[in-house]
Amino acid sequence: MSILCRVDDKHIPLYRVMWVAATPHFCGEEDCLREGFYEVRLEQDESVWASVTERDDLIAMLETWQGGLGPEQDPNW
Ligand SMILES: [Zn+2]
Numbered sequence: 384m385s386i387l388c389r390v391d392d393k394h395i396p397l398y399r400v401m402w403v404a405a406t407p408h409f410c411g412e413e414d415c416l417r418e419g420f421y422e423v424r425l426e427q428d429e430s431v432w433a434s435v436t437e438r439d440d441l442i443a444m445l446e447t448w449q450g451g452l453g454p455e456q457d458p459n460w
Contacts, residue, residue, distance in 0.1 A: 388441045390423055390433045397448050399425045
């Protein structure tokens with residue numbers, strides 16, 4: 384599986400993601416371009432901004448990528 388996730392206009396390697404916002408950005412500024420988007424924090428103080436579908440995709444990919452409950456794990460358990 385790919386370890387790249389598309390967010391905004393970038394392909395982000397999953398291992399660069401530090402955290403993903405649980406709530407959409409809101410700062411009250413009238414001309415804010417990020418309102419309703421979810422911050423995705425990367426290494427080295429970088430952030431990208433994901434739409435709700437991008438965020439859901441990213442979280443799903445992170446959960447799969449981190450292993451844990453992979454579908455092919457431990458077939459004889
Ligand atoms: Zn804002």
